[in-house]
Amino acid sequence: MIPPLMNTASRKQREIAAREELILDCAARLLGEVGYQGLSMDRVAEAVEYSKGTIYQHFDCKEDLLAGLCLRSSQDLYDLFSRAAGLDLSPRERLIAIAFAYQLFIRLHPLEFANMQTLKSATVREKTSAENRCAMQTIEAQVMNTLTQVVRDGVSSGDLTLPQGLTCEELIFCLWATQYGAASLGISGIPFADYGVPSIAGALQKFNNNLLDGLNWHPVSKEFDYAATQRYLEQQVFNAELRMLQDDAETRQRKSS
Amino acid sequence: MIPPLMNTASRKQREIAAREELILDCAARLLGEVGYQGLSMDRVAEAVEYSKGTIYQHFDCKEDLLAGLCLRSSQDLYDLFSRAAGLDLSPRERLIAIAFAYQLFIRLHPLEFANMQTLKSATVREKTSAENRCAMQTIEAQVMNTLTQVVRDGVSSGDLTLPQGLTCEELIFCLWATQYGAASLGISGIPFADYGVPSIAGALQKFNNNLLDGLNWHPVSKEFDYAATQRYLEQQVFNAELRMLQDDAETRQRKSS
DNA sequence: ACCTGAACACCGTTCAAGT
DNA sequence: ACCTGAACACCGTTCAAGT
Numbered sequence: 394m395i396p397p398l399m400n401t402a403s404r405k406q407r408e409i410a411a412r413e414e415l416i417l418d419c420a421a422r423l424l425g426e427v428g429y430q431g432l433s434m435d436r437v438a439e440a441v442e443y444s445k446g447t448i449y450q451h452f453d454c455k456e457d458l459l460a461g462l463c464l465r466s467s468q469d470l471y472d473l474f475s476r477a478a479g480l481d482l483s484p485r486e487r488l489i490a491i492a493f494a495y496q497l498f499i500r501l502h503p504l505e506f507a508n509m510q511t512l513k514s515a516t517v518r519e520k521t522s523a524e525n526r527c528a529m530q531t532i533e534a535q536v537m538n539t540l541t542q543v544v545r546d547g548v549s550s551g552d553l554t555l556p557q558g559l560t561c562e563e564l565i566f567c568l569w570a571t572q573y574g575a576a577s578l579g580i581s582g583i584p585f586a587d588y589g590v591p592s593i594a595g596a597l598q599k600f601n602n603n604l605l606d607g608l609n610w611h612p613v614s615k616e617f618d619y620a621a622t623q624r625y626l627e628q629q630v631f632n633a634e635l636r637m638l639q640d641d642a643e644t645r646q647r648k649s650s
Numbered sequence: 651m652i653p654p655l656m657n658t659a660s661r662k663q664r665e666i667a668a669r670e671e672l673i674l675d676c677a678a679r680l681l682g683e684v685g686y687q688g689l690s691m692d693r694v695a696e697a698v699e700y701s702k703g704t705i706y707q708h709f710d711c712k713e714d715l716l717a718g719l720c721l722r723s724s725q726d727l728y729d730l731f732s733r734a735a736g737l738d739l740s741p742r743e744r745l746i747a748i749a750f751a752y753q754l755f756i757r758l759h760p761l762e763f764a765n766m767q768t769l770k771s772a773t774v775r776e777k778t779s780a781e782n783r784c785a786m787q788t789i790e791a792q793v794m795n796t797l798t799q800v801v802r803d804g805v806s807s808g809d810l811t812l813p814q815g816l817t818c819e820e821l822i823f824c825l826w827a828t829q830y831g832a833a834s835l836g837i838s839g840i841p842f843a844d845y846g847v848p849s850i851a852g853a854l855q856k857f858n859n860n861l862l863d864g865l866n867w868h869p870v871s872k873e874f875d876y877a878a879t880q881r882y883l884e885q886q887v888f889n890a891e892l893r894m895l896q897d898d899a900e901t902r903q904r905k906s907s
Numbered sequence: 908a909c910c911t912g913a914a915c916a917c918c919g920t921t922c923a924a925g926t
Numbered sequence: 927a928c929c930t931g932a933a934c935a936c937c938g939t940t941c942a943a944g945t
Contacts, residue, residue, distance in 0.1 A: 428773055429771075430773055433936080433937055433938080434937075434939085435936085435937070435938090443910080443911090444910060444911045445911085445940095446909095446910065446911060446912075446939095446940080446941085447909085447911080449938095449939070454938075455938065507772075507773075510767070510771070510834075511768065511771070513838035513839060514686075514764055514767070514768070514837070515764075515837055515838065515839045516685055516686055516764075518838075518839045533840050537845045541845075541846070556856075556860050556863075558856055559857070559860060560846060562845055562847050563846070563847055563852075563853035563856060563857065564857070566835070566842060566845075566847045566850070566853055567828060567832065567853055567854065567857040569831070569835070570828050570829075570830075570831035570832035570834075570835055570854075571824060571827050572827075572831070573827075573831040573834065573835060574826070574827035574828055574829070574830040574832070574834065575824065575827035575831070577767075577827075577830065577831065577834060578827055580771070580772055581770035581771070581775075582770060582772045583770070583790055585823060588791070588794045588798075588819055588823075589798070589817060589818070590817075590819050590820055593823070595820075596824055597824065597827075599813075599816045599820060600816070600821070600824040603813050603816060603864065604861055604864060606864065607861060607863065607864015607865060608860065690918055690919080691918075691919060691920085692917085692918070692919090700930090701929060701930045701931060702919085702920080702921095702930085702931075703922085703928095703929065703930060703931075704930080706919095706920070706921080707928085711919075711920080712918090712919065712920095
């Protein structure tokens with residue numbers, strides 16, 4: 394069957410879309426190889442084997458390209474969140490699963506997370522294209538919605554009674570802030586291990602459990618083995634991802650020795 | 651009295667120190683005028699009316715200069731923390747005062763806070779001089795110590811019994827992460843107001859109170875009017891700073907109209 | 908119509924030449 | 927001994943010239 398003539402334009406569009414993915418792939422790889430500082434439009438152009446002018450047909454400016462990377466990372470993060478939020482577990486367990494997924498994402502993609510941080514710094518955000526900004530907002534809204542839904546489930550199932558004046562959204566915002574802040578501080582280079590915090594992930598787990606117990610979110614940790622939930626997440630749900638992390642660590646060790 | 655000859659070197663040292671302050675002052679002012687992106691060594695040199703070579707005698711590189719700014723901001727923040735921690739209040743109130751001081755600092759110095767975030771991004775941190783890094787670590791240790799001490803006071807006074815396995819340091823780290831994360835998300839441009847969080851500061855206050863109540867940190871909010879503490883902080887302790895904020899807002903409004 | 912890469916402006920950094 | 931600013935390498939961005 395000969396495709397209709399209309400598809401000629403569509404084919405070109407597909408080619409362009411494919412090249413955009415190629416640019417983003419190369420940029421992501423370069424980010425890992427030469428770091429944020431070393432990433433230049435020249436290098437990207439060289440890596441994709443197109444001229445700089447062509448790159449600029451896809452992205453308005455360097456910030457826009459980085460925003461494209463940020464968008465893909467955000468999508469990956471959202472996918473992990475969705476998996477966590479969709480598990481067949483109690484609302485409180487699912488919230489823990491989301492926190493787990495967040496910390497996992499940051500360990501899997503530390504450079505992308507750092508990039509996301511830089512990109513969100515408002516001054517940079519303004520320079521990105523309207524298209525990218527809009528797509529970003531869509532994902533943010535989806536994430537916020539997925540997270541809030543878990544708290545709402547907790548409330549509607551009767552497991553959680555929100556304290557006077559605190560809304561679902563405010564609670565989620567503060568929980569998010571804790572995870573985000575902990576991750577940011579974690580990659581900031583402040584030697585928290587020297588200050589009595591040997592494991593950030595461990596501190597967060599304990600903190601979360603105490604916080605949710607304090608809110609009297611059932612089942613309370615006295616009534617339920619949340620350590621088993623952690624093990625379930627590690628060994629079953631996110632086993633493949635954790636294995637990848639270990640492989641990476643081993644490869645790095647082999648390289649340095 | 652003629653000063654001893656030794657002081658000739660000392661006078662020069664003072665001149666150099668004064669010029670370093672001048673450079674930092676100009677850089678801070680430029681940061682406000684042209685933003686992070688627009689801040690260049692050329693502009694700084696022009697503003698201080700010295701050549702670029704002279705700037706480089708004070709700072710190894712651009713990152714080092716920004717680290718100098720970061721150091722001064724950190725000192726300002728530490729001063730605010732110290733004031734809050736030294737108030738004649740109960741440990742729990744003092745912890746609230748510190749959180750208040752943190753959010754106040756970020757509102758007073760949004761650009762410096764953004765700069766601090768960028769500067770801590772590890773890749774940049776490595777390029778700063780050993781001197782600046784060392785001074786930074788000293789302040790960080792002081793901050794961490796001041797914060798932890800308030801929790802320790804709560805424990806030793808019998809107001810707080812830490813739950814099984816959670817240390818002072820871990821609790822402080824997570825509280826810090828929440829404040830830091832909330833501030834970062836606040837300046838990130840994500841429209842949280844549209845997502846049901848009209849006031850980040852308000853959400854944090856409610857969250858903190860619920861968290862500390864959940865930990866059973868006495869006096870619990872049923873037994874004590876913490877809204878009065880907030881008013882005391884606003885109207886007495888940090889009144890001058892809040893007034894400055896209002897004046898700034900009015901000046902900006904007058905400018906735009 | 909699409910792609911190229913030379914050209915431009917700007918920026919961080921250095922260092923030979925001045926005083 | 928101290929300071930200068932021309933010079934260099936690199937980078938983001940543009941656009942006239944190619945195919």
